[in-house]
Amino acid sequence: MYLFRPLLDLERSQTFAGYDLVSLGLATLLFILENMLQSPGKPCGHAEIRRFLRRTMRDMHGEDPGEETAGEMEEYLLERLRNGGRRFSYSYADPGEGGAEDVTFELIAVDDYEHEGRWVSFKLTEHGLELIFRTREMSRELRVGIYQLYLRQQLERGTFDGALEALEALQMEVRSQLERLDNFEYRIYHSLRSVRPEEFRRQYERTREVLEAEQRQFQHLKALIESERRSRENITAPTEVDLRALYQLKMIEQELNRVSNEHSRLLARRMGVDNLLLRELRAEVQKGFRVRFRPEDELLDPLLSRPDAGAERVRGAVESLLHPRLPTYFNPLKSMHRQVLWGAAEEESEEIEEVIDGELEEEAGRLNSERRCIRYLSAVARLALRGSTFTLRELLRAQPEDERLTMSRCRDFFQLMMHLHQEGGLDIEGIMRGRDAWLDSGDLPVPYLVSRALEDFQTLPPSLKVAAGDEILSFSNGNYISNLVFAAAEGEDDLE
Amino acid sequence: MTLSDYHRSEVEEAFSVFTELVRRGELDSASELYRTYRDDPEIARLVDDVFLAGINCAAVRAEETYHLVPAPGDSPLAMSNAELRAALKARNNTEMYVGMFVILCLISLLYTDEGSVSKSTYVSAKRLEEYVTDRLKRVAEPVDAEMAAEIESVGEECEYQLGDIAAHWLDLPVYDESLQQPLRSWGNRFSFILRVARFLEEGGFLRTVEERDLYPTGKLNAVVTQYYPQPENRERLLDLVRDLGRETDA
Numbered sequence: 001m002y003l004f005r006p007l008l009d010l011e012r013s014q015t016f017a018g019y020d021l022v023s024l025g026l027a028t029l030l031f032i033l034e035n036m037l038q039s040p041g042k043p044c045g046h047a048e049i050r051r052f053l054r055r056t057m058r059d060m061h062g063e064d065p066g067e068e069t070a071g072e073m074e075e076y077l078l079e080r081l082r083n084g085g086r087r088f089s090y091s092y093a094d095p096g097e098g099g100a101e102d103v104t105f106e107l108i109a110v111d112d113y114e115h116e117g118r119w120v121s122f123k124l125t126e127h128g129l130e131l132i133f134r135t136r137e138m139s140r141e142l143r144v145g146i147y148q149l150y151l152r153q154q155l156e157r158g159t160f161d162g163a164l165e166a167l168e169a170l171q172m173e174v175r176s177q178l179e180r181l182d183n184f185e186y187r188i189y190h191s192l193r194s195v196r197p198e199e200f201r202r203q204y205e206r207t208r209e210v211l212e213a214e215q216r217q218f219q220h221l222k223a224l225i226e227s228e229r230r231s232r233e234n235i236t237a238p239t240e241v242d243l244r245a246l247y248q249l250k251m252i253e254q255e256l257n258r259v260s261n262e263h264s265r266l267l268a269r270r271m272g273v274d275n276l277l278l279r280e281l282r283a284e285v286q287k288g289f290r291v292r293f294r295p296e297d298e299l300l301d302p303l304l305s306r307p308d309a310g311a312e313r314v315r316g317a318v319e320s321l322l323h324p325r326l327p328t329y330f331n332p333l334k335s336m337h338r339q340v341l342w343g344a345a346e347e348e349s350e351e352i353e354e355v356i357d358g359e360l361e362e363e364a365g366r367l368n369s370e371r372r373c374i375r376y377l378s379a380v381a382r383l384a385l386r387g388s389t390f391t392l393r394e395l396l397r398a399q400p401e402d403e404r405l406t407m408s409r410c411r412d413f414f415q416l417m418m419h420l421h422q423e424g425g426l427d428i429e430g431i432m433r434g435r436d437a438w439l440d441s442g443d444l445p446v447p448y449l450v451s452r453a454l455e456d457f458q459t460l461p462p463s464l465k466v467a468a469g470d471e472i473l474s475f476s477n478g479n480y481i482s483n484l485v486f487a488a489a490e491g492e493d494d495l496e
Numbered sequence: 497m498t499l500s501d502y503h504r505s506e507v508e509e510a511f512s513v514f515t516e517l518v519r520r521g522e523l524d525s526a527s528e529l530y531r532t533y534r535d536d537p538e539i540a541r542l543v544d545d546v547f548l549a550g551i552n553c554a555a556v557r558a559e560e561t562y563h564l565v566p567a568p569g570d571s572p573l574a575m576s577n578a579e580l581r582a583a584l585k586a587r588n589n590t591e592m593y594v595g596m597f598v599i600l601c602l603i604s605l606l607y608t609d610e611g612s613v614s615k616s617t618y619v620s621a622k623r624l625e626e627y628v629t630d631r632l633k634r635v636a637e638p639v640d641a642e643m644a645a646e647i648e649s650v651g652e653e654c655e656y657q658l659g660d661i662a663a664h665w666l667d668l669p670v671y672d673e674s675l676q677q678p679l680r681s682w683g684n685r686f687s688f689i690l691r692v693a694r695f696l697e698e699g700g701f702l703r704t705v706e707e708r709d710l711y712p713t714g715k716l717n718a719v720v721t722q723y724y725p726q727p728e729n730r731e732r733l734l735d736l737v738r739d740l741g742r743e744t745d746a
Contacts, residue, residue, distance in 0.1 A: 279534070293725035296604035303600070303737040304635060304658070311593040311661055315580075316736035318599045320565040320719050322580060323699035324553065324573040326521050370578075445582045 002090045002103050003131045006081060015076060019057065026135070027056055028077055032108065032122050033132055033146065043112065043121040050074040082108050107131060126153050133166075144173055144263070145210070148217045155224055160248035167252060171259045178266055185273050188280050211267045218260040225253050369412045370449065375403070376413055377453035381428070384461040384486065391469055392417065392484040405476075414479040419446060421484055425465040426450065432460060462488040502542065510542035517548070517555055517564045518573070525560040533562065556723045558714035563700070565719055568732045584695050590664050591682055597661050598692045601628045602702075606712050607720050618711040621689045625670065629685070632662040 010021040031052045035044035054070035065073070083106070091102045111123035124132070133150050147170040154163040229249045235242055299317045315322075383390050383398060396404050407413040420426055423446075431447045432454065454460065469483035513533045517523050523530050533540055533555075548554055548564075552571035555562040566574040575583060577592065586592040605619045605627055635658045665685065672684040681687040693710050696702040701716040712720075723729060 275535070282537075293607070293721065293730070294604075295600070295607050295720060295724070298724075298730065299733060299737050300600055300604045300631065302734060304631060306738065311589075311596075311657055313737050314593055314596040314600060314658075314661070316568055317733060318596050318603070319568050319571070319574055320554075320556075320723060321599055321603070321696065321699065321701055321716070322566070322575055323583075324521060324564050324566050324571070325575045325579060326518065326564075326573070447585075448578075448582050448587075451587050 002088075002092055003105070003107075003127060003134065005090055006083065006088055006107060007131075010077075010080060013080070016073060018061075019073070020060070021077070023060075024053065024056065024073065025077055025081055028053065028081065029107065029124060029128060029132060032124050033129070036111075036123055036149070044123075045119055045121050046074060046078070049078070049122075053077070078108070082106065126157070129153060133169075144170065144177070144214050145217070147173060148214065148221065152217075152221060152224065155221070155228065155252075158245070160245060160252060163252055164248065164255070167255045167259060171255065171262070174259055174262045174266060178262065178269065181266065181269050181273060185269075185276060188273070188276055211263075211270060214263060215260075215267065218256070218263060221256060222253075222260070225249060225256060229253065369410075372406065372410060373412055373416055373449050374453045376407065376416055377450055378457075379403075380426075380464070380486065381454060381457065381461045384464055384488065385457075385459070387488065389485060389487040391486070392473060392481070395486070396473075408475045409477050411477060411479070414475060414477070414481060416446075417481055417484060420464075420466045421468065421482070423466070425489060426463060427489075428454070428461055428463045430463070465489045502538070506536075506539055507542065509536075510539045510547065513539065513543050514547035517543075517562065518551070518553075521564050523555070523562040530560075530562070554723060556715070556718045558718035561715075563715050563718070565723065568729060568736055583698075585691065587682065590660055594661050594664055594688065595692045595695070597632075597658075597665075598624070598628055598689060599696065601631060602692075602696075602710065603716070603720050606716075618705075618709045620709050621686060621693070621707075624689055624710065625685050628665065628689075632658075632665050635659060635662040 007022055007025050010025050013021055015021075028049060031049060032044050035048070050070050053073050054065060054067070057065045057070060057073065087104045087106045089102065089104045091100045093099070094101045105127040106125050107128035108122050109125045109128075110120050112121040129146075129150055132146065147166055151163055151166040151170065154160070154166055229246065232238070232242055232246045232249065238246070303313055303317060379399060380395065383395055396407060399407065426446075428450060431450045465487050467485050467487070469485045471483045472480055473483050474480050509529075509532055513523065513529045516527065516529050523533060525531075533543060534557075544555065551573055552567045552569060553564055553573055554567055556565050557563075564573075577589060581587075581589070581592050584592055584595050586595060602619060602624055605624060665688075668688065669684045671686050672681065682691065690704070690707055693702055693704045696716075697704055699715075701713055701719075703711045703713060705711060724733065
């Protein structure tokens with residue numbers, strides 16, 4: 001607590017009414033610290049502090065205090081914080097051990113001076129650093145550096161308990177920075193707009209150079225600990241104190257390694273986030289000055305304002321929400337292959353080639369096949385309407401000569417029959433009422449084909465059961481199939 | 497920059513990205529090509545402006561996946577009407593168009609606020625039903641006689657009009673209590689909405705919870721809030737919804 005006395009005493013001061021002297025005092029200490037952290041130590045003399053105070057006072061009060069006031073303030077604050085050059089001396093009651101204890105300390109010391117130029121540079125003493133460390137009143141960006149500095153001092157002084165404590169704080173800080181970085185990255189991913197400008201700034205302030213400087217500091221610390229450990233290991237007759245110190249040093253070394261590893265991750269992640277941020281910013285800029293997009297205003301209302309026009313427009317508006325047709329055959333490299341007539345690879349007779357003569361495009365072939373299947377299905381339906389049971393052979397016989405040939409030669413008729421056989425029938429009623437499971441079998445969208453086939457029918461044929469017959473038919477394309485028996489299904493249940 | 501300025505390996509890599517997108521419909525972070533596409537602006541430009549533009553498609557990124565989507569207007573990868581009917585499991589074009597209209601209403605309900613944020617995290621099937629019905633009633637009952645006459649006269653030229661959509665929808669009962677499996681029917685509005693929702697779900701655009709609430713996915717968000725608002729897409733969409741009726745071949 002005693003460390004805070006010089007600062008708190010400022011509050012009672014009557015000079016400079018209207019200024020928060022405690023804050024300004026603390027700010028001055030932080031300013032000196034900041035200069036210390038810049039490596040190699042940036043000089044921080046009266047002039048620098050004066051400029052800093054002038055800036056800070058202007059920020060606090062909104063008006064420039066002027067060179068003179070800033071100078072007076074600087075003089076006053078430094079006087080008070082350095083206790084006029086004397087060490088601060090307080091005595092306080094120690095409730096633990098009873099009695100009173102005197103403490104003396106100073107917060108600011110002279111780092112460097114030059115008599116001729118009448119110039120001095122300040123630094124924080126160990127107590128000054130501890131004060132800052134205790135207040136945690138430091139910008140996040142500098143915390144790691146401060147903890148490192150503090151740790152170093154503890155090590156140099158040989159107080160390893162304090163060092164462990166500082167390490168813990170350091171570790172927590174590194175972790176929380178990792179967490180913040182994670183969070184930041186996630187938010188960038190999610191939407192760049194949710195990231196506030198201050199956040200960008202804060203992330204950018206914590207530049208790569210700072211992180212790299214911290215990395216170097218870690219290396220120094222490691223070296224320091226190692227030499228310390230070595231020197232203690234070489235003691236020939238170690239006392240208990242030495243052993244304890246050695247043990248603590250090992251712990252510190254372990255912890256430090258761990259923290260420094262996490263810190264390296266911080267550096268790596270930081271680079272990743274930088275890239276991400278730039279990319280997202282670029283994307284955001286590319287999007288241009290987008291204001292807003294309300295589908296209701298931009299799509300639905302214009303659409304509805306012309307009810308007369310075709311319904312195809314509705315589809316256009318949502319085209320991007322319909323999954324693209326990913327052609328399984330789409331392989332642009334195939335354009336390099338030798339062109340082959342469709343179906344010619346099937347080692348079929350020349351007759352097949354006649355049937356499909358000219359159908360070079362697969363799309364056309366598919367459409368033709370669909371059309372044929374619809375014809376076959378209406379043939380089945382016509383026979384079914386007669387009400388009696390019929391076989392596959394009868395179905396074929398009932399067709400005109402040409403159609404029979406097509407059925408016998410093309411694979412699709414065979415496929416369709418196999419499909420019906422496997423399904424055990426054709427739930428016509430179900431399909432027409434949309435109740436069928438709509439299970440597509442491979443390339444055959446049977447329910448769709450059936451509904452197309454029955455478009456011209458006045459009365460619906462009954463649902464059919466399909467079972468194997470007692471003989472085998474062979475087609476001219478080499479396929480074999482049982483002489484299927486088609487019978488009207490008695491109840492829907494039979495099919496379900 | 498002309499194509500000849502590109503290095504051969506860049507073109508090859510861009511082409512690999514393109515084929516992967518077209519083959520699988522998406523490109524996720526598990527793929528090496530994902531990083532190439534994301535991090536290399538030259539390659540991304542080749543893929544977007546040359547290859548994808550060539551088939552009138554675009555890659556839209558949602559979280560860590562690029563999705564291939566057909567651009568508004570004609571794309572060789574867009575489904576034909578017959579394919580769309582089959583995918584929707586619709587029995588005819590009317591049902592298909594009503595389905596499209598329901599989708600349009602869904603996004604109108606979901607994205608009511610500016611830009612990136614959707615105001616609603618979900619839409620219930622009930623609210624969607626009311627919204628669609630409300631919108632279609634206005635079509636079915638034109639505000640004034642003049643408009644009605646106009647509908648009458650122009651209507652004959654086109655095969656399907658909004659009026660057909662409205663008539664079909666308004667004829668359907670809102671709900672059919674007797675159905676065990678509402679998803680199997682087209683016969684009432686709720687089933688209709690659920691079927692459309694399932695279709696969108698298959699495309700990765702939606703999640704249906706309890707056959708009641710419809711939640712947009714990142715992919716839907718990406719298309720509506722990132723892809724649609726881009727000036728050129730916006731323009732095309734507007735042209736489509738205003739004018740396509742004149743040249744329809746439905």
